[in-house]
Amino acid sequence: MKKILVDYKKCTGCRQCETACSASHFDGEVNPEKSRIRVYIDEENSLFHPVISGPFTNAHCTSKNIVIMDGVEYDECVVCRASCPGRPWFFEPGTKIALKCDFCGDPPDPQCVAICAHGALQLIDDLGVSRIRKQKKKTA
Amino acid sequence: MNSWPGKLLRVDLTRGTWAVEDIDPQLARDYIGGRGLGTKILYDEVDPAVDPLGPDNKLILLTGPLTATGAPASARYMAITKSPLTGAIASSNSGGYFPAELRYAGFNGIILEGASDKPVALWIKDGEVELKPADDLWGKTSEETEDAIRDQIEDDWEAKATRIACIGPAGENMARLACIINDTHRAAGRSGVGAVMGSKKLKAIVVRGTQGVQTADFPEFKAAVKTAMQKLASGPVTSQGLPTYGTAILVNIINECGILPTHNFQKGMFAGASKISGESIAENIMTRNKGCFACSIACARMTVIEEGKYAGHGEGPEYETVELMGADCGIDDLAPIAKANYLCNFYGLDSISAACTVATAMELYEKGYIPREDAGMDLSFGNPDALVGLIEQMGKGEGLGKIAMHGSWFLANHYGHTELSMDVKKQEIPAYDPRGVQGMGLTYATSNRGGCHVRGYTIANEVLGVHEKLDPLVTEGKAATVKVFQDLTALVDSSGLCLFVTLTPGFGFDDMQAMIKGATGFDYTVHEVIVASERIWNLEKLFNMKAGFTRADDTLPKRLLEEPLTEGGPKGQVCRLHEMLPEYYELRGWDENGVPKPELLERLGLQA
Numbered sequence A: 001m002k003k004i005l006v007d008y009k010k011c012t013g014c015r016q017c018e019t020a021c022s023a024s025h026f027d028g029e030v031n032p033e034k035s036r037i038r039v040y041i042d043e044e045n046s047l048f049h050p051v052i053s054g055p056f057t058n059a060h061c062t063s064k065n066i067v068i069m070d071g072v073e074y075d076e077c078v079v080c081r082a083s084c085p086g087r088p089w090f091f092e093p094g095t096k097i098a099l100k101c102d103f104c105g106d107p108p109d110p111q112c113v114a115i116c117a118h119g120a121l122q123l124i125d126d127l128g129v130s131r132i133r134k135q136k137k138k139t140a
Numbered sequence B: 001m002n003s004w005p006g007k008l009l010r011v012d013l014t015r016g017t018w019a020v021e022d023i024d025p026q027l028a029r030d031y032i033g034g035r036g037l038g039t040k041i042l043y044d045e046v047d048p049a050v051d052p053l054g055p056d057n058k059l060i061l062l063t064g065p066l067t068a069t070g071a072p073a074s075a076r077y078m079a080i081t082k083s084p085l086t087g088a089i090a091s092s093n094s095g096g097y098f099p100a101e102l103r104y105a106g107f108n109g110i111i112l113e114g115a116s117d118k119p120v121a122l123w124i125k126d127g128e129v130e131l132k133p134a135d136d137l138w139g140k141t142s143e144e145t146e147d148a149i150r151d152q153i154e155d156d157w158e159a160k161a162t163r164i165a166c167i168g169p170a171g172e173n174m175a176r177l178a179c180i181i182n183d184t185h186r187a188a189g190r191s192g193v194g195a196v197m198g199s200k201k202l203k204a205i206v207v208r209g210t211q212g213v214q215t216a217d218f219p220e221f222k223a224a225v226k227t228a229m230q231k232l233a234s235g236p237v238t239s240q241g242l243p244t245y246g247t248a249i250l251v252n253i254i255n256e257c258g259i260l261p262t263h264n265f266q267k268g269m270f271a272g273a274s275k276i277s278g279e280s281i282a283e284n285i286m287t288r289n290k291g292c293f294a295c296s297i298a299c300a301r302m303t304v305i306e307e308g309k310y311a312g313h314g315e316g317p318e319y320e321t322v323e324l325m326g327a328d329c330g331i332d333d334l335a336p337i338a339k340a341n342y343l344c345n346f347y348g349l350d351s352i353s354a355a356c357t358v359a360t361a362m363e364l365y366e367k368g369y370i371p372r373e374d375a376g377m378d379l380s381f382g383n384p385d386a387l388v389g390l391i392e393q394m395g396k397g398e399g400l401g402k403i404a405m406h407g408s409w410f411l412a413n414h415y416g417h418t419e420l421s422m423d424v425k426k427q428e429i430p431a432y433d434p435r436g437v438q439g440m441g442l443t444y445a446t447s448n449r450g451g452c453h454v455r456g457y458t459i460a461n462e463v464l465g466v467h468e469k470l471d472p473l474v475t476e477g478k479a480a481t482v483k484v485f486q487d488l489t490a491l492v493d494s495s496g497l498c499l500f501v502t503l504t505p506g507f508g509f510d511d512m513q514a515m516i517k518g519a520t521g522f523d524y525t526v527h528e529v530i531v532a533s534e535r536i537w538n539l540e541k542l543f544n545m546k547a548g549f550t551r552a553d554d555t556l557p558k559r560l561l562e563e564p565l566t567e568g569g570p571k572g573q574v575c576r577l578h579e580m581l582p583e584y585y586e587l588r589g590w591d592e593n594g595v596p597k598p599e600l601l602e603r604l605g606l607q608a
Helices: A016-025 A111-115 A129-139 B025-031 B034-045 B098-104 B142-151 B156-161 B190-199 B218-234 B236-245 B247-256 B278-284 B319-325 B334-347 B351-366 B384-396 B408-414 B438-446 B478-495 B499-503 B509-520 B526-546 B558-562 B577-588 B598-604
Strands: A002-006 A037-042 A047-052 A066-069 A072-075 A121-125 B007-012 B017-022 B059-063 B077-082 B089-094 B109-113 B120-125 B128-133 B163-166 B180-182 B186-188 B202-208 B286-290 B300-305 B312-315
Touching: A002 A047, A016 A037, A016 A111, A111 A121, B007 B128, B025 B034, B025 B526, B034 B059, B034 B077, B034 B089, B034 B109, B034 B478, B034 B526, B059 B098, B059 B190, B077 B098, B077 B186, B077 B190, B089 B180, B089 B190, B089 B526, B098 B163, B098 B202, B142 B156, B142 B163, B142 B202, B142 B334, B180 B190, B186 B190, B218 B236, B218 B509, B236 B247, B236 B278, B236 B499, B247 B278, B247 B319, B278 B286, B278 B300, B278 B334, B300 B334, B312 B334, B319 B334, B319 B351, B334 B351, B334 B384, B351 B384, B351 B408, B438 B478, B438 B577, B478 B499, B478 B509, B478 B526, B478 B577, B509 B526, B526 B598
Parallel strands: B007 B109, B120 B202
Antiparallel strands: A002 A121, A037 A047, A066 A072, B007 B017, B059 B077, B059 B109, B077 B089, B089 B186, B120 B128, B163 B180, B163 B202, B180 B186, B286 B300, B300 B312
C-alpha cells in the first residue's frame, strides 16, 4: 500500500498542491476551495502544514486535543483530516459535498505529491509506523 | 468556462458606486493582461499630464491570464497608475496570496477612479462588492490594518482565508515613496502607487473568493506548465540559490564584482558585505523560507530579531533592501536592517527607494548640506540608529521624514544638491552599480518607470550567466540584450507570473507563449507574444512622452557617468551610456531622440 508522507517542516506555504488537486479532480478548474488538500498557514509562527482530507463526520468534536508544533500550541482542527461542520475545508462550494482524498492515479500518483517542489509531500511504500520512525532517527 | 479575459470591477470612489465590466477580448489578446492591459486602460482613460494625486488619475490593479492558475510562480498582480514620484507611468508588481484570491473572487482586476472624501475600504466577496467606512482603520500600519479587518469577520476560518491589500500611514500621507502592501509583507513597492491609493482615501481592499479559475485548454496548459516547472527545477538559481539563500544570495556575488553600491554609490565594495549576505540571513535571522502562491522558488525569508532595541519579526530583507540599507548606508549589522525593513512594510514605504533616500541623506549630512538641527540625529554613514530613525520618521511623516518620504531627489533638491540623488527620472536606482555592469546602466536609463532593475534584469547574463555569460564591462551588444530582457519582462509582468521564472536557463518567449496560449485560448504564436511585449513597452513610452519626458530624461546620475569606481574589477570604470543609447534607440525603431518612428507604431498597431 502507498502512503503520503507529510513533512510540514519542508512546506513553504505555496499552496501549489491545492491548485493541482482541484485541477485534476474538477476538469482543469483551479480552486483551492475544491481541493482535498489544504495548507494551514500561521505566518506569525512561521508554520505551514498541509492537511489531506479524510472521512466526513457530521458533527463537531465534543472534546479536542491540543497539538504542539515547533513549540506552539494549536487547536487539533489545524491538523485534523476530517471534513466536519466545524471547519470550511473539504466541502465543495455550492453543493457542500464532502471531498475526500482518493489517492488519484492508477497506480497511485497523487497530483499534490507530483507538484510539490520541496518534498513536503512524498509518496512512499507502507513501511509501517515503526520503520518510519527509525528512518527519521537515522537521518536526524 | 474560460476565466480570461473575464471581468473587471470599476469603482468610482467619488460617488461611492461600482460597476462590473467585461474585459474586451481584443484588448486582452493584444496586451496580454497585468502590466500590458493596465497600461492600455490607463493610456486610453487618463490624460498623461494629469495630477497623479488628483481625482482624475486612476489606479488600476490587474492580474494576468496566468495568475492563480497554478503555473509556476503565478502569484502576481500589477498596480498601474501615473506615478507621483516620477510623473511617468508606474507599474508595480506584487505576489503573495492576495492576487490569486482576487481572481477566485470573480474579478481579474479593479479600476479605482475618483477620490473619496472619507476613508473607505473596498470589500469583495465572490462577486459581491461593498464600500465600507474605514475611519477606524486610518492611521493604522499594514499589520494593524489586517488584524483590525480580520477582527471584523465573525468566522475565524473565513477571516484567515481573507486576503488584504492596504496602505500604511505613508500612503495616507501621500508620501511619494508609499507602496501598496498585501498579505502584510508583500509590496507593490515602487513609484509611489500607495500614495495614489491614499489620495483616493482608499485604505484597504479586502478579498475573499471561492470561485475557481478555468484555463481554456487544460491539457495543453498543463503540458506547458510541466515543461516550465521542469526547467525551474533544473535551474541552479531557481531550484537552489533562491530557495536556500533568497535574493540576498547576491550580496557576496555583487560585492566580488565590485558593483555593490556603498555609501550612496561613492564606492562599489563593502568590507561588511558577508555580514549582510543571504548566507548570513539564513544563518542568523531566518526561521523559514516561504513561497508566494503556487511558487516553487520560495525565495521569501521569514525572519526574526529576537531581542534588543531592533527586535521584531516579519519577512525579508530582500537583496535590494539589505544591500541599500546595508552597504549603501555603510551598515554591516542585520538587526537594524531587518528592523528598518519591517518598518517599511508596516508603514507602507518602498524599501528600495527609502533605503536609497537614507543613503542620500547621509551623504548630504556628511557634506554639511543638511544642517544638524534639520537632521535631528547623527546621520553619518554607518549609524544604524539613523537608518531606523529616519525610516520611522518617513513612515510617520515627521521631522526630516516629512521631506525624505518623497524620495532622494526631493530631499536632495530641498537642500540644493540633486547631484547627490542616485535616481533616474526621480526614482532611486537599485543595488547594482552600473559603472561595473554596463547593461544595467542602459536598463536604468531607459526604464519606463525610472530607476529600476526589474525592467530588464541583465544581471542574469552579465553577472550570473543564466542564459549566456556576458562581460559586464563591455558595452558592445548590450543594447540588444537590454531590449530582449525588457520585452520578455513586459510579457512576464503582463502574464501574472513572477519575473524570477526568467532566471531559469532556457526559459524564454516560447515557454510564456505556450502557457498563455493554453490559459487564454487565444492561438498566440511566439511571434505574436513578442510583438505584444514590444507593443506594451512602446505604449508605456508613448504615455511618458505625453507626460513630458524626452531623450534628456534617459540618463543616469552624473556620478555614475563621470566619477570612476576606485577598486576591484571595475576600477577606473564609468558607465558608458553614450556608447549604448543610440544603438538601443535604433534597435527599438526609435529616432535619435528616442521617439518611436511611425512605421514601428504602425507595425505594433499603436498609430494615432
